[in-house]
Amino acid sequence: MPAAEKPHLVCPAGSLRALTSAIDAGADAVYLGLKNATNARNFAGLNFDEAQVREGLAYAHARGRQVLMALNTYADARDERPWQQAVDQAAALGADALIVADTAVLAYAHRHHPRLRLHLSVQASATSYEAIEFYRERYGIQRAVLPRVLTLSQVQHVIRHSPVEIEVFGFGSLCVMVEGRCALSSYATGQSPNTAGVCSPPSAVQWMERPEGVEARLNGVLIDRYAPDEPRGYPTLCKGRFEVDGRLDYALEEPTSLNTLALLPQLIAAGVKAIKIEGRQRSPAYVAGVTRVWREAIDQAFSQPRFSPKPAWAQELGRWAEGQQGTLGAFDRPWR
Template sequence: MQSTVKNRPELVCPAGSLRALQMAVDAGADAVYLGLRDATNARNFVGLNFDDGQIRAGVAYAHEHGVNVLMALNTFAGADDTSPWFRAVDRAVELGADALIVADTAVMAHARRQHPVMRLHLSVQASATTYAAIAFYRERYGIQRAVLPRVLTLSQVAHVIRNAGVDIEVFGFGSLCVMVEGRCALSSYATGKSPNNAGVCSPPSAVRWIERAGAVEARLNDVLIDRYASDEPRAYPTLCKGRFEVNGVRDYALEEPTSLNTLELLPQLIDAGVKAIKIEGRQRSPSYVAEVTRVWRAAIDLAVSSNRYAVLPAWSEQLNRWAEGQQHTLGAYDRPWR
C-alpha cells in the first residue's frame, strides 16, 4: 500500500572536480557542493577543486539539469588577512553559485553586507550543535540552512529541527571525524597547520612515506602514524586514524577507518524533518560520487513514496565498495548505552 508522499529531502553530493560534478548531476543529485583551489575550503587538496572556468562550466551544467550549486567557503579566515575569504565570496556570487556554505562570522558578515540576497548555509565547521547556536546565526547573519556536526543522536537532531527555525542538513554517508568539526587542533601539533584554516587535516607537504626494515612507515613530519607491511593497503595518514602502541597493544587508539552510513535510519530522518542529506567525499573519485549518489537517490525516492522501505542488499553491496576501511557505522546515532 502506498503512503502519502512525504517531504523529500534534498540530496547534496560532493564535487571535487568538474567530472565528479557532472557524474553527480547525472546520477540524481539535487545539489552539488564544491570549492575553490585555495585555503577558503576545507578540502584543499592538490589536484582537487575548481578554477573559475570550471566553476562556470559546472554551474551551467548543473543549472541546465535543475541542480543547485553550493560553494564551500568553510574554513576560518586568517587573523592576518581576511581578504582572500572576502574575495572568494564575491567570486562565488559572480560565478553563479546558488548558496554559500560558511563557517566564519567575518565571512558571513561580508556576504550579508555585500550580497544580501545570497543564500547562506551554516557549515558543519561552525560546530553549531544546539538550536540556540543556530538561532544566533539566523538572527545575526540570516543563514537559511545549518549543517549539523556528526555528534548528535537522532532525538537530538529532531529537537534541533523543531526549534532552530532554519532548514537542517545532516550527513548521510562518508568518512567520519572523531572531533566536533571546526574544533580540531590535533593535526596542528604534527604539521604546524590547522585543518580549520589550511583546509586539510594532513597537508601533502607534511606527509612522509619511508621504507624501513621491509615495512613502509607513514609519517606526518617526524610523527609516526602507522607502519604497513610491504603488501598491505595504505591509508592516507591522519593522526586520529593512526595505529599506535598503547599499553603494549598496537591498534587504532582514537578511531578506526570507517564510513558513516545512515541508510537504515532514512525514514526516521525524513520523519524528523531533515531538509537535506549530504554525502561526504569531495576528495574521492568521480566513480565514488556517481555510485554513492545513485544508491542514495534510489533510497530517498523509495523512502518518501512507500511505507515498505527497506535497505536493499544491492545498495549495501555497492556502498561496501566505497566505505573507508570497508566498514560502516551509524556513528553518534547508535548509542546503545543511552
C-alpha cells in the first residue's frame, strides 16, 4: 500500500475487563472515561475510577499500547471545576491523550498542561479542514475525530489539506444527527446528551408490559413496541418506530451498525491515522470479538496488494451489529 504508515486501531473500554480484552485482541490504543459527567458514556456500572485508570494504564503501557481519556461532554458554565480536575487527573496519571470537545476544556488543558496531547472529539462536529485548523491554531490539537456524516471523498479532502492527524469511525452504532448537536433526547427528557452523557438517561427509560407487546418509553414518550420474542435494543428516540402517513416503521434511522471493512484500502491510502471502534457501553465480549477482526483486517489491508473482507469477519461482526445489519453510512452515498 502507498500509505506511509499503518493506521492505529483505537478500541473502546467501558470497564477494566474491556480494556484488557481490547489490548489482548490487538488494539493499538483504548479510550475510556471517568465515572462522572465529563464522560459522554456516563452509564451506571461502567467507566473508571482513579485506581482502575492506574491499573489500565499500567496494563496498556507494559504492552506498548496507549490509553486515551475521553473528557468529551460540554462543561457546565456554572461550575467548570469537574472538567478541569479531570484534565489535571489525566495528566497526573499519565494518559497518552485527552479526547475533548469543549473549547473551555481545551483551553484549560492547553494552558496548564501544554505537553499533553489533545484530540478533538467527534462531539465538536468539526467537518472541514478549516474548522480543524481553528482548533489546531488555538489549542494545539494533534488529532481530530471526524463525525460520521462525511463521504469518503470528503474525508480524503480533509486529510489532504490538514496537518492534523485524522481519526475516523470504522465500526459501531451510527448517529443520525451531527454529533454534538442532537436535541431529540433533550426535547423528550430535559437532559442533553452533550452534557448528561447519554442519549437516553436511564432514569427516563421505561419498559412496560402490555397485551400487544413490550413498550419502550422515554420519559413517558412511546418510542417503540416489541413483540414478546423480538430482540430489544437500548431505546433511543432516533431509532424508534413511529406511525407516519399510516405506516409504522423506523421514521428517522433503522438500527444498524457502521462497518467500513470494505473501504480499508481507501482509508489507508488516504492517510487516515486511526480507525475507531464505537462501543464503551458494550460488553467485553463485543470489544474482544470486534477488535480481533479489525486487527487482522488492518494488518492484511496494509500488507497485501489485494484485499477482500473475509466471510468469517462479516459473520463475527454481524453478531455485534445493531439489528445484525451493517452499512457504509455516509461514506457511500450512491445518490451523489
